[in-house]
Each structure stands twice: as structure tokens, then as C-alpha cells.
Amino acid sequence: MSATAETVPGRGAPADTAPRRPAARPVGLLARRTFRDARIRTIGFAYLFAVASILNPVAYRHTYSTLAERLAFANSFGHNKAVVLFYGKAYDLLTVGGYSAWRTGGILAILAAIYGLLAGVRAFRAEEDTGRAELVLAAPVSRGTVYAGAIGGVAAGAALLWVAVLAGSLIGGLAAGGSAYLALAIVSMVPVFTGVGALASQLAPTRRVALELGGAVVVVAFLARVIADTSGGLGWLRWATPLGWAEELRPFTGAQPLVLIGPIVASTLALLGAWRLAERRDVGAGLLAARDSADPRLWLLSSPTAQALRGELGGMAVWLVSVGVFALIVGVISKSISSAGISPQLQREFAKLGEGSIVTPRGYLGFSFIIFVLVLSLFSCSQIAAARHEESEQRLETLLALPVGRVGWLVGRLVLALGGAIALALVAGLLAWLGAASQHVAPSLPRMLEAGTNCLPAAILFLGIAALAYAVAPRAAAGIAYGLVTVAFLWGLIGSLLGAPKWLVEVTPFAHVAAVPAQSFRVGAGAVMVAIGVLTAAVALPAFGRRDLTGA
16 A cells, blocks of 8 residues: 555545545535425415315316316307416317316416526525525535525425426326326426526525516516417417416327427526526625615605505505406406306305305406405415514514514504505405496496405404414414415315305304305404404504514
């Protein structure tokens, strides 16, 4: 043995006796951490994907059991441009697989794009905003290792979504091969828009700006798909948008797997381009210059509540525009529903829900406004989540160092949430009325504003419950609030359909919400929900005043 290869006692092994492989383990650890950091969002999306994949084929098979019913459905909905706007182009509505590819694939492809954008910005920009990227790079790991680990974590989340769609489709009774391909068509949007998020993260100086840039790309992609699907001579635009590629993959309706080349090439180019940009910039900075100074703007700084409103204006605007656009579309569609080929069996199922006849414009509007009840309840939860975010980032600690009381701060937050919910309710009622009035089928404006107001009792109830959860268990508050709303709404939908006892069905607050304007507003039930919400909020105030502030 040569002297250079010997181990000298007391001096350790020679440095060059074996090749090193330092990158494999750090990449895996970083990928695991990326996946773990986003686990709540990923599990939530996976749950939604699985439920949608189960319910759509089961409901279609159960509701449209004969060829005549399916033909009537296809003739009524397949060429309705307002419906196509939501779900995309339908290639075959006479089979369970074709319907599932249209209904499940159309919506979930959009949600997969949103998931990809959120995951990309979270992995590539939020880490730098919080300073964790600098801490990681202080260890003996390269930027390439960190970048590869982030991609691996997002890929693991996408794989979980694929499994969720596959499992849901199989439970729903679809063929294994077609289910796997449908899941692939949906999840193919994740890497494409992860690449969009990665590119936006290199350009933008903050996470918020990165989300705005990436969100604009998602909106453009969606609008291009809508134009291609609803305009006779512009079908070629479907090939210019990733969401159009998801349609052209055509699960269960003549698969075109070569279309996968589009998502593969686009995601590869986007991620490689983002990596080249990341190599050339400082950590924490963006290629777009950030403003280091600006003239002081003192508006909405007169109180903690006004300051919270100032910080939430962008988010509030998104909620208002989203609710308003959806309400307008619901109003426009309400006329076509009256002559839709809805089977008698489906009408009986809706009757079980207590929403009346859905084949009339009033009935359809009443049923649709149950969705707005859900939306406003989720808005209430989001406001408590925003309050918790302010605490976790230690901004609340700085604010309370001023002559500001804890209880007063939380009261202001609750008032702000209530004001936002009222604004959303009025916008929903007004724009649904405008949409229906444009088709000459509208109930009166006061009646539609009443439909919007009908959404408020449940929103106040869940606002109070969320506030109590925040006061008692701040770290788990968002999960508790969103979970209760989701479970309560789903049980309200499927409890009656499953034949559960009436008392058990009525456990959920959504069972006590009337389908206004088709039904009369339930004053008693609304008063009880408001009272419970106010009571739980009143309990939350002193509980919050006594507990310690907690970080992330």
C-alpha cells in the first residue's frame, strides 16, 4: 500500500480516498421540505380533486341513465356558450367518460394551473422574501441544488394530485387507463404554470408582485381558451394556450397523447429560463427594480382598522370582481336553464335538497345563490386567516406596542370582515339581477338584493366561529375554519341525497338557508345563525386578550 493511501493514526482518513456525492441527499431533503411546507395547500387541492372526480361520473350515471336523457342534456348544455365558458368544449356528452373529461377536466385543469402558480411562487420567491433562502445557501449547498430541491417538492405535490384524480375516477367507476390519462391531462398544467411562477419569481422583487404577474398569465390563458371555445372561427387559439392543450388531450373522447409535447416543452423552457435568470441575480432581489423610496401616502392610516383595510384592498378587489363576474354569468344563464334538458330524476334529486324547481329562472338563481353563501363563508374565514398572518409575521406585535388594545384591534378586524361580506352580498345580488334582466327574466331588484342578504347569516356564523378558533388555537385557526365550512357545505349537499335522517341533515347551517329568490327568507334561522356568530365572537374577544402572541 502506498504511503499516500495509508491512514495515519490520529490524523484521520486521507481526503481523496473516495469520490464524494454531496448533492443527492441535499436535493432530497430540500424537496421534502418544500413538499412539507406546502402540505396543507396540496392536501386541500388533492381532496377537492378527488371529490370532483368521484361525484361527476356517479352523478351523471345516476341522473342520466337513458340515451334519451343524455341526448336532451347534450343538446341543451353542449352548445350553450355560457356553460362552455366554465367547462370548455365538450366532445362527447353521451358517455360517462366523455362527460367526466368535460366537466371534471374543464374545471380541474384551471385549478391545476392555479396550484402550479402558487407552488412555483411559494418555492422560488416566498423563500427569499422570508430570508430562509439565504440561510439555506449559507450551508455547503449550491443554488442549483436548492433549485432542484424546490422542483422536486413541487413535483411530489403534482404526483399527489394525479393520484387523487386517478383514485377518484376509479371510485367513480371509470376505466383505469382512461382515468390515468384524464389525471395526466389535468395535472399536466401544474409544471407549465410552476414554470410561469418560477419566471415571475425571478422578475418580481416580492411575492405579491410575482403572484400578480403569474395571475395575469393564468387569466390570459383562460381568456384565450374561452375565446377559442365560444368563437366559431378562432378555434386555433386553443393551441396557443396551455388550457387549450388540456382540452386537446381529449381523455375518453379520442386521446391525442402527442399533445403532451406542448406542456413538456413549455414547462422545460420556463424552468430552464427561470434557472438561468436565477443564476444572474442577487438573492432576495428581482430583475424588475423595486422602489426603495416613495412619497408618503397617509390615507387609511388613521386607525388599526383603516390600516388593515388599506392592506386588504387588493384582496378585497379580487373578491368583489370574482363574485361580481360569477353573479353576472349566473344571471345570464338563468334563462337558458328554464328550457334545459334536465331529467325528471335530477329534478327529484334537487327537490330533496329543498331548493325547489331548478328548471325555472327563479329556481336556478335560488340554487346558485347557495354557492354564494359558501363563498361569503369562505371570505369570512379568509379574513381571520389574514389577521393570523399579520400576527405570525410579527406585524401585530409592532402595532400593539403603540397605544392600541388587543380587543379593539380584533373588533376592528371583525368589523372589516363584516363590511366586506356585506359588500360581496350586495354585489352578488345586483349583478345577478343585471345579468338576468339582460335576458328579460329577472326578479325584482329588491328581491335579488334580498338573495344577496340571505348569504350573510351563515357568513356571520362562520366569522364568529373562526374568530373563536383564532383566539384559542391561532396556529390551527385557518384549518379549523376552512374545514368546518367545507364539511358543513358538503354535508348539506349530499346528506339528503344519501337518505340521512332529517335531524342529521339539519346539523349543517347550510340546511337552514333558503333558496332566495325562489323561496322566502328564513328570518328565524337567520337570526339564530347571527346570534351564534355574535356570541362566539364575544367569547373570542376576551380569550384573545388573555393569550400570548404566537409566531409562525
